[in-house]
Amino acid sequence: MPERALPxxxxxxxxxxxxxxxxxxxxxxxxxxxxxxxxERVLELIWQSHKPLGAYDILxxxxxxGHNAAPPTVYRALDFLLQHGLVHRIASLNAFTGCTHxxxxxxxxxLICRECGNVLELDAPDVTRAVEAAxxxxxxxxxxxxxxxxxxxxxxxxxxxxx
Amino acid sequence: MPERALPxxxxxxxxxxxxxxxxxxxxxxxxxxxxxxxxERVLELIWQSHKPLGAYDILxxxxxxGHNAAPPTVYRALDFLLQHGLVHRIASLNAFTGCTHxxxxxxxxxLICRECGNVLELDAPDVTRAVEAAxxxxxxxxxxxxxxxxxxxxxxxxxxxxx
DNA sequence: CCTGCAAATGTTATAATGTTGCAAACTTTG
DNA sequence: CAAAGTTTGCAACATTATAACATTTGCAGG
Ligand SMILES: [Zn+2]
Ligand SMILES: [Zn+2]
Ligand SMILES: [Zn+2]
Ligand SMILES: [Zn+2]
Numbered sequence: 001m002p003e004r005a006l007p008x009x010x011x012x013x014x015x016x017x018x019x020x021x022x023x024x025x026x027x028x029x030x031x032x033x034x035x036x037x038x039x040e041r042v043l044e045l046i047w048q049s050h051k052p053l054g055a056y057d058i059l060x061x062x063x064x065x066g067h068n069a070a071p072p073t074v075y076r077a078l079d080f081l082l083q084h085g086l087v088h089r090i091a092s093l094n095a096f097t098g099c100t101h102x103x104x105x106x107x108x109x110x111l112i113c114r115e116c117g118n119v120l121e122l123d124a125p126d127v128t129r130a131v132e133a134a135x136x137x138x139x140x141x142x143x144x145x146x147x148x149x150x151x152x153x154x155x156x157x158x159x160x161x162x163x
Numbered sequence: 164m165p166e167r168a169l170p171x172x173x174x175x176x177x178x179x180x181x182x183x184x185x186x187x188x189x190x191x192x193x194x195x196x197x198x199x200x201x202x203e204r205v206l207e208l209i210w211q212s213h214k215p216l217g218a219y220d221i222l223x224x225x226x227x228x229g230h231n232a233a234p235p236t237v238y239r240a241l242d243f244l245l246q247h248g249l250v251h252r253i254a255s256l257n258a259f260t261g262c263t264h265x266x267x268x269x270x271x272x273x274l275i276c277r278e279c280g281n282v283l284e285l286d287a288p289d290v291t292r293a294v295e296a297a298x299x300x301x302x303x304x305x306x307x308x309x310x311x312x313x314x315x316x317x318x319x320x321x322x323x324x325x326x
Numbered sequence: 327c328c329t330g331c332a333a334a335t336g337t338t339a340t341a342a343t344g345t346t347g348c349a350a351a352c353t354t355t356g
Numbered sequence: 357c358a359a360a361g362t363t364t365g366c367a368a369c370a371t372t373a374t375a376a377c378a379t380t381t382g383c384a385g386g
Contacts, residue, residue, distance in 0.1 A: 091254040092309050111303045130293040139317035140274045146255050148309040154302035
């Protein structure tokens with residue numbers, strides 16, 4: 001899978017989104033899952049945003065485009081996308097972001113810039129290994145790992161306030 | 164500081180709680196912070212529970228003991244306790260738990276049993292180091308680390324359903 | 327003691343986030 | 357097509373968190 005541009009670096013984000021959607025379609029086909037219009041649209045909205053979106057942000061966006069959606073619509077779509085590894089939920093933000101390693105069954109580490117709000121998903125095997133080792137030390141069997149790091153992204157360290 | 168018993172191992176929990184409260188009083192004295200009755204009571208309730216407590220759980224408990232509290236009362240007490248490193252917020256649970264390393268300025272790793280709900284706070288320097296290294300690789304400056312691992316605790320792996 | 331300030335708490339209302347339950351529409355399958 | 361299963365619409369509700377402003381409390385000077 002080609003490495004996508006880092007979110008806080010200038011890049012052709014439309015291509016980013018199309019690629020993600022294409023990947024998602026392929027993954028769903030492969031898993032015999034139905035990426036319905038709503039689900040796909042929610043995924044697209046999430047990808048189009050450079051920052052994690054709250055469920056109610058998504059709801060509002062659907063509203064402005066004529067789709068008269070209620071909360072369950074959005075949450076159900078999000079559940080589906082989470083289930084199939086297409087998005088992640090950022091617990092510390094109550095928000096959702098597109099998975100940059102969809103289909104790879106992995107545990108993401110998220111670097112969240114407090115200044116500009118951008119989120120970078122790392123695939124950090126060392127971190128995962130360290131967590132698993134620490135858990136093993138106390139005979140704990142990990143199933144799901146939430147790793148979210150709030151701080152400053154490179155761009156915001158020198159010159160704060162990038163959107 | 165003496166190591167406290169692991170939460171899911173039988174132990175004299177009252178002693179646990181008194182020790183935590185004594186520590187808290189010492190820390191607040193040292194920091195010139197006022198551990199008022201409400202704040203102390205909230206901390207005590209959190210410590211008395213073996214499992215993380217939601218703000219509204221605390222609210223209800225205060226209610227049953229005649230204290231007619233509203234949400235802001237609890238949230239303000241919790242803010243104070245968070246501020247002074249006496250409790251942690253578990254983002255994935257929207258709940259709060261007593262810090263087992265209060266005063267040590269540290270980044271806790273939380274092992275959350277999905278079966279019994281108990282939470283174990285680890286001081287896992289290896290994990291922290293791994294996270295910091297991964298962040299450094301992309302020039303991200305971490306400020307706060309959220310590490311929450313959901314899974315099965317040792318007791319619940321064999322015989323599920325421990326309270 | 328009193329006075330005045332700052333910190334803490336009380337109180338009411340409201341915002342933000344997430345869920346339940348059931349009915350209608352759509353898809354798949356035989 | 358008919359049955360069964362899945363997805364969506366919809367209304368109500370539950371939970372978690374904050375805003376705004378009034379009141380009380382603790383404390384330092386006068
Ligand atoms: Zn991912
Ligand atoms: Zn930034
Ligand atoms: Zn701690
Ligand atoms: Zn357990």
